[in-house]
Amino acid sequence: MARTRACMGQTDGPGDDGSEADGPAPGSGDGPGNVLFVVMDTVRKSHCSVYGYDRPTTPSLETFAEEATVFEQAVAPAPWTLPVHASLFTGRYPTQHGATQENPYLEGATTLAESLSTAGYRSSCYSSNAWITPYTNLTAGFDDQDNFFQVMPGEFLSGPLSRAWKKMNDSPALRRVADTLVKFGNTAHEYLESGGGGESKTPEIVDRTQAFVESAEESGDPWFSFINLMDAHLPYHPPDEYAEEFAPGVDSAEVCQNSKEYNCGARDIDDEEWDAIEGLYDAELAYLDHHLGRLFDWLRETDRWDDTLVVVCADHGELHGEHDLYGHEFCIYDPLVNVPLLVKHPDLPAERDDETTVELQDLYHTVLDHAGVAAAAGGEPFDPARSLVRDGYRDFGARTPENRDGAQSRFSAHDAGDLDDYAFVDYHRPVVELRQLESKASAAGIEISEDSRFYSRMRAARRPDGKYVRNERIPDEAYRIDADPGELDDLAGGDDAVLAATEDALATFEGEMDGEWTDDVGEDVLDEMGEDAKDRLSDLGYIE
Numbered sequence: 170m171a172r173t174r175a176c177m178g179q180t181d182g183p184g185d186d187g188s189e190a191d192g193p194a195p196g197s198g199d200g201p202g203n204v205l206f207v208v209m210d211t212v213r214k215s216h217c218s219v220y221g222y223d224r225p226t227t228p229s230l231e232t233f234a235e236e237a238t239v240f241e242q243a244v245a246p247a248p249w250t251l252p253v254h255a256s257l258f259t260g261r262y263p264t265q266h267g268a269t270q271e272n273p274y275l276e277g278a279t280t281l282a283e284s285l286s287t288a289g290y291r292s293s294c295y296s297s298n299a300w301i302t303p304y305t306n307l308t309a310g311f312d313d314q315d316n317f318f319q320v321m322p323g324e325f326l327s328g329p330l331s332r333a334w335k336k337m338n339d340s341p342a343l344r345r346v347a348d349t350l351v352k353f354g355n356t357a358h359e360y361l362e363s364g365g366g367g368e369s370k371t372p373e374i375v376d377r378t379q380a381f382v383e384s385a386e387e388s389g390d391p392w393f394s395f396i397n398l399m400d401a402h403l404p405y406h407p408p409d410e411y412a413e414e415f416a417p418g419v420d421s422a423e424v425c426q427n428s429k430e431y432n433c434g435a436r437d438i439d440d441e442e443w444d445a446i447e448g449l450y451d452a453e454l455a456y457l458d459h460h461l462g463r464l465f466d467w468l469r470e471t472d473r474w475d476d477t478l479v480v481v482c483a484d485h486g487e488l489h490g491e492h493d494l495y496g497h498e499f500c501i502y503d504p505l506v507n508v509p510l511l512v513k514h515p516d517l518p519a520e521r522d523d524e525t526t527v528e529l530q531d532l533y534h535t536v537l538d539h540a541g542v543a544a545a546a547g548g549e550p551f552d553p554a555r556s557l558v559r560d561g562y563r564d565f566g567a568r569t570p571e572n573r574d575g576a577q578s579r580f581s582a583h584d585a586g587d588l589d590d591y592a593f594v595d596y597h598r599p600v601v602e603l604r605q606l607e608s609k610a611s612a613a614g615i616e617i618s619e620d621s622r623f624y625s626r627m628r629a630a631r632r633p634d635g636k637y638v639r640n641e642r643i644p645d646e647a648y649r650i651d652a653d654p655g656e657l658d659d660l661a662g663g664d665d666a667v668l669a670a671t672e673d674a675l676a677t678f679e680g681e682m683d684g685e686w687t688d689d690v691g692e693d694v695l696d697e698m699g700e701d702a703k704d705r706l707s708d709l710g711y712i713e
Contacts, residue, residue, distance in 0.1 A: 212486065245594070246593065248506055254484060258278075259275075260533035263597065264683055273300070277547075284548050292310065293378065294308050296316060297397075370399070372460055401453045406449075425438050432496065432499065434613070435612070446489060483508040485497050537551045592631045593628065603624065637675050646659050647663070648668075
């Protein structure tokens with residue numbers, strides 16, 4: 170069911186009949202609008218007080234919700250950082266943009282930042298996430314970026330040093346030097362974190378964002394600021410003030426902080442330890458929320474708030490023992506892919522939306538629309554049916570075929586109105602996490618079956634009442650998530666009409682993407698990877 174609303178001031182952009190109106194391609198206002206785009210890395214919806222959690226983890230977001238739409242049915246296209254951010258920046262599904270487990274590198278795509286920069290925006294990207302770097306191309310198009318690495322400064326992977334780094338990795342002899350540097354950095358990072366000495370970079374990211382906004386406005390430029398806040402990502406070592414409130418008496422160095430040890434069976438976690446882990450997680454989330462509130466207050470106090478599109482979402486969530494899993498790998502259950510999403514815009518009501526399906530890559534189109542900017546050459550064309558600020562959002566059937574010319578994320582089934590309510594998840598071979606999992610299992614004398622979820626590719630179709638999961642090496646799964654939100658009662662193979670329709674939608678998605686998987690995928694999940702992709706994984710410390 171498409172969402173309808175009375176939109177304000179939409180004078181530019183394609184008409185509702187698909188024809189081009191006068192003025193810039195998309196655009197819901199009289200001129201370019203500023204954009205603040207926040208990703209709370211690894212934040213699960215059920216631990217946010219703004220979504221009804223019984224601990225005060227997100228008071229700043231609760232205040233924000235008073236003037237934003239709070240979406241209940243937002244879905245991430247994958248359960249980990251790289252493919253999700255690539256989808257946010259390109260408007261495409263993981264199979265389409267290609268930055269996946271098998272090739273952790275965005276190539277051949279024009280990003281949202283590139284389109285905005287081409288149109289005259291000043292743009293910035295600040296994060297301490299190791300995947301969001303020039304090395305993976307996710308920062309392409311941003312005028313200013315910093316990775317805020319604790320051990321290896323962001324400048325090391327940008328500019329001339331980035332090119333020197335890549336040149337080192339192209340030489341077999343020099344690669345050994347690069348490997349040693351990476352391993353040293355990883356070892357130092359683990360040492361700092363294990364002792365609680367790892368310091369959050371969120372305060373610096375907020376300060377840097379404020380400075381960037383002031384600089385952009387001094388130059389008279391509209392601005393697009395993207396930030397990724399990593400506090401809720403493992404390992405959890407919150408500041409003492411927050412730990413005392415949410416995890417009193419818990420020593421963060423004593424609880425299990427390595428998800429691979431638990432997932433492979435080398436480490437057990439009892440209920441008391443899970444409570445401690447979740448307390449630390451909540452403390453990290455509350456700390457993140459505090460600094461996010463600080464940024465929001467600054468925008469309000471400096472009269473920048475009203476003219477700014479503000480998007481807050483998670484790229485994925487986290488599992489704490491559900492389905493006997495820890496972290497955000499090896500599955501696509503709802504705690505990972507049904508993510509928090511709050512959006513403030515003049516054309517959006519301040520309300521809670523329990524029904525509308527939102528795919529995170531639709532935010533790409535929403536930003537283009539707000540900014541009044543068309544995609545630059547090579548970018549995913551603007552689709553009004555994917556803009557949250559448009560009347561008839563996700564009413565794909567109301568648009569003419571001209572709207573999808575050149576668009577990879579628009580399917581023929583969309584034009585028939587068959588997929589309006591569905592979101593799709595596309596999780597590739599988990600080779601990145603597998604190497605760490607196998608290492609932990611081997612050290613504990615545990616053998617992991619290759620006919621398990623750990624080696625499986627996964628896809629899902631999801632609508633608010635049902636979800637069908639296609640698994641490669643284990644049986645498919647199906648859940649009536651309206652009646653069974655914990656996804657405990659697997660109804661695959663039954664006669665539920667909602668799940669049958671959802672399975673059909675997934676088959677349609679697969680047919681318009683690259684088809685269903687074959688049974689023959691090789692004995693080693695790395696066999697089909699190119700040597701360049703393997704080298705990059707090794708350089709980043711994920712495989713030996």
